[in-house]
Amino acid sequence: MTASPIAVTGLGLVTAVGIGAEDSWRGVCAGRSAARRNPELEGLPVDISCTVPDFDATKRVGRRSTLVHDRFVQLTVTAAREAVADSGLDPKTWDGARVGVVIGCGLGGVSTWERQHRNLLGEGPGAVSALLIPMLVPNMVAGHLAMEFGATGPNFVTATACASGATAIGAALDLLRDDRCDVVITGGGEAGVSPLIVTGFAQMGALSRRLDEPGAASRPFDADRDGFVIGEGSGVLVLEREVDARARGAHIRARIAGYGASADAHHMTAPDPEGAGIHRALRAALADADVAPGDVDHVNAHGTSTPLNDAAESRALRALLGTEAAVTSTKGVVGHTLGAAGAIEAALTVLTVETSTVPPTANLENQDPDIDLDIVSKAPLDRRIDVAVSDSFGFGGQNAVLVFTSA
Known part of the structure; x- marks a missing residue:
């Protein structure tokens, strides 16, 4: 273990109860479920989900975002921008070769995959976007963050299903302890609320069938629990060695x-x-x-x-x-x-x-x-x-x- 503890100096969140850490925290502490009937899932065995409200990628990420990013990247870029700003670090002045990006993602661009497959079946190969592959592969979320922040150090995505985000943070911790990086942008992002993915989970029996009461469907540890409600979002942390954070006068949220x-x-x-x-x-x-x-x-x-x-x-x-x-x-x-x-x-x-x-x-x-x-x-x-x-x-x-x- 490194002599210096590892500090969390930046934090960003995009969740079904808010865009931004402050709104997300307030919503989570209120303890009210964000689950709702989802019109995009109408006609499926399960049509409830927790989606990010009023997320406008054009405003949040950029005018070209809808052309080049799947939603999972859009959510993660938004959270990462908040986290880096919160850290007080300036990407224009840091040594990019000492900045790593490690992000967890289990699925990748499933919405892009489904949409482009429909184009192929309905209109033929000419209707398929030339950006299909870079929009759907999971590693692109780390690639886009590297381009966003000029981070040219270690850059990868972890995929351990629903443990992916935690695995990414663990890998980031190791990069700092091994002195391979001075700063790591880490966390996870997912946008898996799509008809095919929801149907797959429903067929497994993993989703709650409390369709007449969606706000009460997700009930962890309750005797009457019957499955989860699928959601989407992103959480991003900025990690650095505590000695470095204190030297620059950073606010340390936790270790x-x-x-x-x-x-x-x-x-x-x-x-x-x-x-x-x-x-x-x-x-x-x-x-x-x-x-x-x-x-x-x-x-x-x-x-x-x-x-x-x-x-x-x-x-x-x-x-x-x-x-x-x-x-x-x-x-x-x-x-x-x-x-x-x-x-x-x-x-x-x-x-x-x-x-x-x-x-x-x-x-x-x-x-x-x-x-x-x-x-x-x-x-x-x-x-x-x-x-x-x-x-x-x-x-x-x-x-x-x-x-x-x-x-």
């Missing part, structure tokens, strides 16, 4: 102290029912941070609102951390943003540490009696948070856990 990862090696989509892989990743992250399990004050849980995931996760958390940590799942508000989830939740965990406020878990009316955790619900909890964990898990049994500490 990122540890990262752990593991594989369940159990099933394509279902978690290990005992949460063994989660337990290994959590234990590794705490060891990396040199933190004892009893020191953890807060967990921003993966908490998807699916029966199997919530049960496995709660077993792992209970086994290692006990019941003292204040646990929340913000997916009840913003939905499950897939490859962006770990990054959005990491950003929200930073805000929890910084503000000593734990957001509530939306729609938790009847906590599953088999889930023996202190889950925050109804209203935010005011409590000093010195050590916080954000955990994320993905199809394929891929687990990623991050540890944050107060500055």
Whole structure:
């Protein structure tokens, strides 16, 4: 581990409850779900989602954006611009070769893929955009951020399904510790609310069928949970060594102290029912941070609102951390943003540490009696948070856990 801790000096968010960190944080703390019936999903088995409201890419990103960017890139560029501005760093003066970009994305440009496939079937090859490939491949989000900020250091995308954003932040941490970079722009972005993707999840039985009450559909850890609500968004952090941040007088929101990862090696989509892989990743992250399990004050849980995931996760958390940590799942508000989830939740965990406020878990009316955790619900909890964990898990049994500490 590097002699200097790693600081979070910039933060940007785009979620279904707001464009910008301030609006997103306010919406998450209010604890009201953003889930709504989505006209673009009309006629599908499930037509509810959590989408970013009033997002105008032309105004937010640029006049040509709709021609060259898929929505997942637009959302991430918006969050990254906020994060870099928040950090106080000036891309015009930094050494771009020492600036890395690591972004998590599970799907890539699915809306572009669907739209251009319809063009091919309906009008023939001539109607397919020449920019189809660069608009849909996931790595382009990191490429566009490099061009945006003149970041010519390490540049890549991580794809570990719904753990992608957390995996990216863990990789960014390693780049700084190994002295390969001085600054890393990291996080995740996803825009997977498309008819094909939603249908695929519905066919698996992963989505909530509470169609007559969309605002109550995502209910992590509730006895009546029946699946997740798909969402979209982006979360981006700017990381740098604390000694560098303090030398330039930067505001340090929190420290990122540890990262752990593991594989369940159990099933394509279902978690290990005992949460063994989660337990290994959590234990590794705490060891990396040199933190004892009893020191953890807060967990921003993966908490998807699916029966199997919530049960496995709660077993792992209970086994290692006990019941003292204040646990929340913000997916009840913003939905499950897939490859962006770990990054959005990491950003929200930073805000929890910084503000000593734990957001509530939306729609938790009847906590599953088999889930023996202190889950925050109804209203935010005011409590000093010195050590916080954000955990994320993905199809394929891929687990990623991050540890944050107060500055």
